[in-house]
Amino acid sequence: MSLELEKKFDLITDFLPDWERMLELFSKASGMTSSLYLPDRTRVAGPYAGSAFGKFLVDSGLFAVDELAHTFEAERSYLATVEKKFEDLRFKDGLTVKLLPILSHNQVLGVVVFGWYFDHFPDPVECFKLSKVFKQPETAFWQAASVQAPTSREKATNHAEMLSLLCSTLTQQLTYLKHATVNARLKDELLAVVSHELKTPLTSILLRVQMLKKNGLQPEKLMDFAHSLESNALVQVKLIEDLLDAAKVITGKFKIEFLPIDLKTVVLAAVNTVEASASKKDIAILTTGLDASYPFMGDGFRLQQAFWNVLANSVKFSSPGGKIHVSLTQNVSSYVIKIQDHGQGIEPSFMPFLFNKFSQHESEEIHGNGGLGLGLSLVKTIIELHHGTVEVESAGAGKGSTFQINLPRTAS
Numbered sequence: 001m002s003l004e005l006e007k008k009f010d011l012i013t014d015f016l017p018d019w020e021r022m023l024e025l026f027s028k029a030s031g032m033t034s035s036l037y038l039p040d041r042t043r044v045a046g047p048y049a050g051s052a053f054g055k056f057l058v059d060s061g062l063f064a065v066d067e068l069a070h071t072f073e074a075e076r077s078y079l080a081t082v083e084k085k086f087e088d089l090r091f092k093d094g095l096t097v098k099l100l101p102i103l104s105h106n107q108v109l110g111v112v113v114f115g116w117y118f119d120h121f122p123d124p125v126e127c128f129k130l131s132k133v134f135k136q137p138e139t140a141f142w143q144a145a146s147v148q149a150p151t152s153r154e155k156a157t158n159h160a161e162m163l164s165l166l167c168s169t170l171t172q173q174l175t176y177l178k179h180a181t182v183n184a185r186l187k188d189e190l191l192a193v194v195s196h197e198l199k200t201p202l203t204s205i206l207l208r209v210q211m212l213k214k215n216g217l218q219p220e221k222l223m224d225f226a227h228s229l230e231s232n233a234l235v236q237v238k239l240i241e242d243l244l245d246a247a248k249v250i251t252g253k254f255k256i257e258f259l260p261i262d263l264k265t266v267v268l269a270a271v272n273t274v275e276a277s278a279s280k281k282d283i284a285i286l287t288t289g290l291d292a293s294y295p296f297m298g299d300g301f302r303l304q305q306a307f308w309n310v311l312a313n314s315v316k317f318s319s320p321g322g323k324i325h326v327s328l329t330q331n332v333s334s335y336v337i338k339i340q341d342h343g344q345g346i347e348p349s350f351m352p353f354l355f356n357k358f359s360q361h362e363s364e365e366i367h368g369n370g371g372l373g374l375g376l377s378l379v380k381t382i383i384e385l386h387h388g389t390v391e392v393e394s395a396g397a398g399k400g401s402t403f404q405i406n407l408p409r410t411a412s
Helices: 013-030 052-059 068-083 124-134 138-146 153-215 219-251 263-280 300-316 348-353 362-366 375-385
Strands: 033-037 043-048 087-092 095-104 107-118 259-262 284-288 295-298 323-330 334-341 389-393 401-408
Touching: 013 033, 013 043, 013 107, 013 153, 033 052, 033 068, 043 068, 052 107, 052 138, 068 087, 068 095, 068 107, 068 124, 087 124, 095 153, 107 153, 124 138, 153 219, 219 375, 259 263, 259 300, 263 284, 263 300, 263 323, 263 334, 295 300, 300 323, 300 334, 300 375, 300 401, 375 389
Parallel strands: 284 323
Antiparallel strands: 033 043, 033 107, 087 095, 095 107, 259 295, 323 334, 334 401, 389 401
């Protein structure tokens, strides 16, 4: 499944009409002028004038890009993004501006800049100075400012608290909407992928059965057909087993049975399982450290499933004629299983999503390697249920990868 499903909605730009409507209503109710900026200083909403004086400032072009009011807001919004705190500023001569960062999980999504009001009745001297700062005609500026009722400190605080509550509530609602939208898309894409992956081996099986019924085959070709039918049937079995295991994990029914086992035997069994597919690509699997016993208390079947999934990926993404190195060692606290290949490797951008359910790298989709993207997710689940860890390293695309599984010796 594509990485696109892991894309996080931007709670500002993806739901901009909701923010625009909220700020417009806030400005009308408070009499303040408001704008919304992204962390990169880009204004995406506003300015919305809530008073005659605010309308005068907006209509005068002072909030146009790179003009005085816009430049002031943009720079201060960036500082508020860095500091992540509310700011109450004096622009000049009694004109007040406030900045409210919009936070989600301690990350600043944007900053609301609002205010542009007087906290007292302006006098002609103040307005004369401000008209020069804003490069506006003195008389027009005084006429707009003199009819503006002042906003007391208490009222301004109430407006700020109201805006903070509105932003917090809207952020929460949009977060819920984001999750619902992502889940709906995930469900749709999952159904499409499952249908495709199940149909592919079925189509191959049906085609060969039809050929058998229609034409018959020479005895020497029957074995090839049998192998093909068996291979495609096993693919279907694997897909269904992965789906069932994923469902068990989600519902909490995925169980681990702890019994005395030898990790060497489990690793060798996983290697033997993939040897046939490796042989078809002339890939050599080289093992080290498998000549000793490694007593452990765990679920041999599930651990073999985990090792097999990693090995199967190494075979899938290795070039013909390549090599895969498998080693089992121990240190003071852990058994360490390493599986190293020299195949396609993993791009750094995909690393955070590697163990996610239904997550596939683009190369899997482009090159038709198939699967549901469940294998490595199950690996992580199985190892963690054994109180272990799984790590992966890759220098990038085309440079191979190394999976390291650590299991605690204290469990033995």
